[in-house]
Amino acid sequence: MAKGKKIGDFRLNEFVVYPAHGVGQILSVETTEIAGTEMELFVISFAKDKMTLRVPTAKATAxxxxxxxxxxxxxxxMKTLKGRAxxxxxMWSRRAQEYEQKINSGDLISIAEVVRDLHRNDEEREQSYSERQLYEAALERLTREVAAVxxxxxxxxxxxxxxxxxxxxA
Structure with a gap:
């Protein structure tokens, strides 16, 4: 496949966002037989996570x-980050579930809201382990996409x- 060839809404070698994993790069498109059916798949690399994902080209947007x-x-x-938390x-379990859904939605504004709401300054109260995990996951997704853009x-x-x-x- 030629560099930059467009398949649906995506191009070879471009960076894309996969909701559950964040920013990855389309390396190639391959055809594979799955359960007797020929299927065209995007091969997406998430280098930071040392992971490769194969997504059917027909289902990528879905x-x-x-x-x-x-x-x-x-x-x-960035404006969302400047707002008030x-x-x-x-209950924390309910809020944690909502934060998790926002992070996995892949929506940049929702992820920024999680970062804003869970950010703590040094002099503020301690974060629980699960709160810290969600904050760091959201922050990583946000910074990876900001860096790529x-x-x-x-x-x-x-x-x-x-x-x-x-x-x-301040």
Whole structure:
């Protein structure tokens, strides 16, 4: 397959977002026989996680795979981070479930909301283990996509996001 060839909404070698795993890169498209049926699959690499995922090309959009966010959407996500944390008074288990759903939705704004709501400054109360895990998962997804959209390293994107979170508290 030629570099940059378009299949549906996606191109070879471009970065995409898979809801349950975050940012990955389409390496190739392969045809495989599964249960007697020929199937065309995207081969997506998540280098940071040392994982390869195969997604049927016909089902890619249906499972929530999408192109990287636009620069405008990233800017909107950064504005979301600047807002006040909205923490509901529901039990932690219910809130944790909602946060998990937002992270796995793949929606950049929802992920930014989780980061904003779970961010703690050093002088604030301690986070529980599960709260910290959700925060770090959301932060990683957000910074990976910001880095891919901006064409920068993850460290730079992390500094950008953290800078906004810290300035919000000041």
């Amino acid at each position: 499972v929530g795979m999408r192109n990287l966010a636009s620069a405008e959407l990233v800017e909107k996500a 909205r923490v509901k008074r529901a 901006d064409g920068t390293e993850e460290g730079e994107a992390s500094e950008k996001v953290t800078g906004i979170l810290i300035s919000r508290a």
